[in-house]
Amino acid sequence: MSNQERVVRDESVQEEWSLDRRGFIKIGAACGAAAALSTGALAFLAGCDSKTEGSGSDGSGTSEEAASYDIVIVGAGGAGLAAALAASQEGVEKVLILEKGISSGGNTNFSSSGMNASETRFQKRDGIDDTNTLFAEDTFKGGHELGEHALIDYMCDSSAAAIDWLDSVAITLDNITQMGGASVKRCHRPTDGSAIGKTLIPGLRAAVEQSGLEILTETPATELVKNDSGAVTGVKAKAKDGTEKVYQAGAVIITAGGFGSNKEMLREYRPEVADFVTTNIPYTTGDGMMMAQKAGAELILMDQIQTHPTVEQETGALIAEGIRGGGAILINSEGRRFFDEMGTRDAVSEAELEQPGKYAFVVYDQQVYDKNLDAVSYSERGLSVQAPTLAELADKIGVDAAALQDAVATYNAVTTEGAADPFGRTKGLIAFGNGPFYACKIAPGIHYCMGGIRVDELSRALDANGKPIDGLYAAGETTGGLHGGNRLGGNGVCDTMVFGPNAAKQAAAYIAG
Numbered sequence: 001m002s003n004q005e006r007v008v009r010d011e012s013v014q015e016e017w018s019l020d021r022r023g024f025i026k027i028g029a030a031c032g033a034a035a036a037l038s039t040g041a042l043a044f045l046a047g048c049d050s051k052t053e054g055s056g057s058d059g060s061g062t063s064e065e066a067a068s069y070d071i072v073i074v075g076a077g078g079a080g081l082a083a084a085l086a087a088s089q090e091g092v093e094k095v096l097i098l099e100k101g102i103s104s105g106g107n108t109n110f111s112s113s114g115m116n117a118s119e120t121r122f123q124k125r126d127g128i129d130d131t132n133t134l135f136a137e138d139t140f141k142g143g144h145e146l147g148e149h150a151l152i153d154y155m156c157d158s159s160a161a162a163i164d165w166l167d168s169v170a171i172t173l174d175n176i177t178q179m180g181g182a183s184v185k186r187c188h189r190p191t192d193g194s195a196i197g198k199t200l201i202p203g204l205r206a207a208v209e210q211s212g213l214e215i216l217t218e219t220p221a222t223e224l225v226k227n228d229s230g231a232v233t234g235v236k237a238k239a240k241d242g243t244e245k246v247y248q249a250g251a252v253i254i255t256a257g258g259f260g261s262n263k264e265m266l267r268e269y270r271p272e273v274a275d276f277v278t279t280n281i282p283y284t285t286g287d288g289m290m291m292a293q294k295a296g297a298e299l300i301l302m303d304q305i306q307t308h309p310t311v312e313q314e315t316g317a318l319i320a321e322g323i324r325g326g327g328a329i330l331i332n333s334e335g336r337r338f339f340d341e342m343g344t345r346d347a348v349s350e351a352e353l354e355q356p357g358k359y360a361f362v363v364y365d366q367q368v369y370d371k372n373l374d375a376v377s378y379s380e381r382g383l384s385v386q387a388p389t390l391a392e393l394a395d396k397i398g399v400d401a402a403a404l405q406d407a408v409a410t411y412n413a414v415t416t417e418g419a420a421d422p423f424g425r426t427k428g429l430i431a432f433g434n435g436p437f438y439a440c441k442i443a444p445g446i447h448y449c450m451g452g453i454r455v456d457e458l459s460r461a462l463d464a465n466g467k468p469i470d471g472l473y474a475a476g477e478t479t480g481g482l483h484g485g486n487r488l489g490g491n492g493v494c495d496t497m498v499f500g501p502n503a504a505k506q507a508a509a510y511i512a513g
């Protein structure tokens with residue numbers, strides 16, 4: 001194959017990711033060289049380097065000194081792209097994003113249901129009565145009361161402005177759905193009800209591209225550089241040519257995600273879930289956390305690892321929580337419902353693991369399919385089976401037909417006649433209508449790390465004494481404390497879209513002195 005044939009646009013790589021996360025490495029290997037040659041949406045720059053001896057943080061070894069920047073961001077996922085864009089809007093001129101993977105977007109590429117936000121103009125338009133206080137209460141409660149109030153309050157109070165900020169860069173999230181643990185509908189998604197990642201990442205990428213910001217893919221950061229006063233002044237990274245380079249920076253923002261794909265870390269912090277399938281891309285290996293820890297930051301709540309209850313086990317593909325919020329139910333291998341489908345993720349996961357065979361099915365009707373574009377992709381990717389009647393669906397998935405019909409009839413009575421739900425479900429109650437009907441076989445999978453770098457509401461990385469480390473900021477899943485012991489669905493994107501820009505603003509203020 002010629003080099004020309006190998007050229008792949010960034011967007012097409014994303015499309016491949018969305019089809020098969022496990023094919024990611026294989027596709028990545030095939031496209032690695034291509035991404036480097038791409039004339040697509042991002043600037044894959046080689047840097048203008050000069051050889052320097054002994055510039056490592058330990059003063060030993062050989063590193064090449066690359067160009068210096070105002071801000072270097074480690075990780076080009078949702079938080080990193082949002083931080084870069086906000087830094088540019090703050091007037092910061094030289095911003096570089098270092099990305100370990102073959103392309104930008106990270107796990108946010110796969111983010112499905114949407115972004116939680118309160119007191120938004122779209123909620124007001126729809127007559128949804130919500131407050132920042134209620135959002136904060138739900139987040140604290142959903143996180144088993146382990147979350148930090150200062151972080152929670154900052155996120156919730158800033159969430160409506162974040163929705164408007166995204167709208168200002170043509171990312172409109174005006175279709176609102178219900179998520180587990182939320183008192184009201186506050187999960188904002190694209191107008192057509194499609195998975196948010198597929199709108200958010202291309203939109204942010206386009207805005208980043210327009211701002212002329214640099215992203216170096218396949219360039220994993222390896223270590224933070226500090227000066228004699230202990231301030232972070234740069235990042236070492238392994239360049240595509242295999243050499244180690246030092247990128248000097250006025251400030252560094254770590255947005256490198258969690259460690260959901262690092263078996264060793266999972267074994268260390270939560271051995272009982274280490275062998276679960278993961279929804280994370282393979283690059284999510286906790287590097288940012290480890291780097292920050294080495295530079296003196298404290299890591300907190302590291303054993304708080306979320307399993308998502310509806311993960312297809314062969315591919316690690318997530319069946320979005322918004323599907324349940326739109327009316328879907330969960331049944332076990334006997335065709336019976338067994339739990340409040342809108343409970344928090346940890347509770348639903350636990351209930352599934354108590355079922356025969358430790359798996360379940362997400363079952364929904366045509367109206368759910370029509371309102372959630374993700375459902376179309378489940379059919380296309382072979383993640384769901386379809387049948388014209390419930391009895392035929394039961395037959396296809398090997399459950400008792402009478403039990404499934406009874407489960408749906410009882411559920412419909414709750415939604416239409418106001419009967420009390422035997423499992424206490426009060427949210428996302430929408431009656432099943434006519435067929436066809438659909439089912440996806442699922443079980444819990446590792447989804448999110450609530451623990452990570454300790455930060456304050458100014459996104460500054462803190463040491464074990466709560467003292468900020470000068471020049472070091474962090475945002476998104478790489479941080480710990482916001483979500484406590486359990487993250488609510490839809491709060492991941494809100495975290496990144498609030499704290500990514502916040503870290504950039506704070507870093508900009510720091511370098512301005």
Ligand code: SIN
Binds near residue numbers: 114320322492493
């Ligand atoms: C989901 O839609 O179930 C995943 C989105 C999230 O983790 O917030």
